[in-house]
Amino acid sequence: MWKQKYPLLGDIMNLDPVIWLNSHLKQVNNLPELPLDKHDIEEAEQLWHRFAPYLAKEFPETKETNGIIESPLKRITAMEEEMERFYSAISGKLYLKCDNELPIAGSIKARGGIYEVLHHAENLAIDAGLISENDNYEVFASDKFKSFFNQYNIGVGSTGNLGLSIGIISAKLGFHVSVYMSADAKQWKKDLLRSKGATVLEFTGDFSEAISAGREQTINDPKGYFVDDEDSKHLYVGYSVAALRLRKQLEDQHIQVDAEHPLFVYLPCGVGGSPGGVTFGLKQVFGDHVHCFFVEPTHSPSVLIGLLTGEMDQVSVQDFHIDNRTEADGLAVGRPSQFATPISDHLVSGIYTIEDEELYKMLVMLADSEEIHLEPSATAGLLGPNKMAQSSYLENNRLNAQNATHIAWATGGDLVPEDDWKQLYEKGEKLMK
Numbered sequence: 394m395w396k397q398k399y400p401l402l403g404d405i406m407n408l409d410p411v412i413w414l415n416s417h418l419k420q421v422n423n424l425p426e427l428p429l430d431k432h433d434i435e436e437a438e439q440l441w442h443r444f445a446p447y448l449a450k451e452f453p454e455t456k457e458t459n460g461i462i463e464s465p466l467k468r469i470t471a472m473e474e475e476m477e478r479f480y481s482a483i484s485g486k487l488y489l490k491c492d493n494e495l496p497i498a499g500s501i502k503a504r505g506g507i508y509e510v511l512h513h514a515e516n517l518a519i520d521a522g523l524i525s526e527n528d529n530y531e532v533f534a535s536d537k538f539k540s541f542f543n544q545y546n547i548g549v550g551s552t553g554n555l556g557l558s559i560g561i562i563s564a565k566l567g568f569h570v571s572v573y574m575s576a577d578a579k580q581w582k583k584d585l586l587r588s589k590g591a592t593v594l595e596f597t598g599d600f601s602e603a604i605s606a607g608r609e610q611t612i613n614d615p616k617g618y619f620v621d622d623e624d625s626k627h628l629y630v631g632y633s634v635a636a637l638r639l640r641k642q643l644e645d646q647h648i649q650v651d652a653e654h655p656l657f658v659y660l661p662c663g664v665g666g667s668p669g670g671v672t673f674g675l676k677q678v679f680g681d682h683v684h685c686f687f688v689e690p691t692h693s694p695s696v697l698i699g700l701l702t703g704e705m706d707q708v709s710v711q712d713f714h715i716d717n718r719t720e721a722d723g724l725a726v727g728r729p730s731q732f733a734t735p736i737s738d739h740l741v742s743g744i745y746t747i748e749d750e751e752l753y754k755m756l757v758m759l760a761d762s763e764e765i766h767l768e769p770s771a772t773a774g775l776l777g778p779n780k781m782a783q784s785s786y787l788e789n790n791r792l793n794a795q796n797a798t799h800i801a802w803a804t805g806g807d808l809v810p811e812d813d814w815k816q817l818y819e820k821g822e823k824l825m826k
């Protein structure tokens with residue numbers, strides 16, 4: 394019955410790579426009321442600035458940027474040539490947004506995860522009369538603050554990277570932190586978390602099960618706070634701040650964005666929070682001139698199925714006999730976010746799915762051509778310009794791709810240990826032959 398109504402579901406259930414274009418996409422002046430607006434992004438940016446002195450003090454890697462957590466935008470011409478040689482011709486210029494280099498967490502989760510924990514810590518400290526917004530937040534690094542936070546617990550369910558970001562910042566602030574990990578979480582991520590002082594609880598099931606267990610145990614504790622990746626406005630707002638930063642980077646590099654110079658952004662997608670938050674921010678900044686596409690593994694197309702059927706978080710990939718097994722652990726999510734998905738329904742231009750094999754190949758190509766090391770999940774957006782050339786999106790929207798800027802959002806990689814990364818590279822090398 395589903396398949397009859399939505400023919401593309403047949404291909405999706407066959408695990409074939411697909412390109413889906415969103416017929417619900419709205420122009421920005423035609424948007425319904427959303428559960429957040431531009432002020433939320435600006436307030437979030439202010440919170441980041443209040444905490445900048447604290448971050449610079451506690452995390453020396455952020456000293457250079459005065460405690461601001463941001464990543465570079467890089468033009469990747471050698472990779473662009475490589476993609477044309479290996480796949481197909483593309484028009485426009487290819488850039489990489491290097492969130493793999495984000496300090497502290499080495500992934501896009503540094504944006505949402507650290508933001509939500511800082512937001513919670515600030516609330517607790519203000520309520521306790523320990524601080525006000527005009528004070529210097531360096532005091533968050535003091536023993537007094539650490540022992541104050543030590544009476545509180547933070548819980549999070551994660552496939553890996555969210556746990557790393559929440560675990561590292563929470564432990565640093567003095568919180569007790571428990572990370573509920575799904576079966577596909579990598580061993581090195583668990584080891585690293587334990588070394589930082591987090592408690593790691595392992596589950597044999599998938600991400601949703603880890604989240605349910607964590608949610609239940611954390612909220613039973615009156616001093617517990619659960620970071621809920623399936624339904625968090627704070628994570629979402631934290632991610633959205635990226636748009637303000639990207640605007641500045643584009644200006645600095647003299648990259649135009651307007652009707653004649655469209656901006657395409659390709660975002661690897663798990664539960665849909667990070668790509669959704671970034672998209673929301675970008676739409677606030679660039680309006681209809683930015684075109685955002687999500688990318689999901691063929692085995693974990695949770696947001697695609699939620700949007701295509703209109704069922705949002707009421708359906709999982711397992712309901713459609715899809716196994717949610719992928720090497721892209723950051724994207725191994727069976728059920729989309731309750732908060733983010735209905736917003737994405739209005740804002741995302743489309744979604745394409747990708748096979749694990751391509752992720753590995755692009756991991757090798759990017760390392761060889763640009764010496765940039767990503768984790769498999771993070772390479773997914775690199776195929777975006779090729780997918781655009783194949784789809785009818787440009788024609789439908791009368792867009793000239795010749796002047797287009799394409800940004801593949803590299804969502805993670807810097808914390809992957811050298812040995813683990815070598816294994817990923819070797820696997821990719823074999824697939825290229």
Ligand SMILES: *Cc1c(COP(=O)(O)O)cnc(C)c1O
Nearest residue numbers: 554663664665666667723804805
């Ligand atoms: C979490 C993650 C994503 C996707 O973010 P969601 O909010 O789950 O959609 C993409 N890439 C990497 C490396 C991640 O860790």
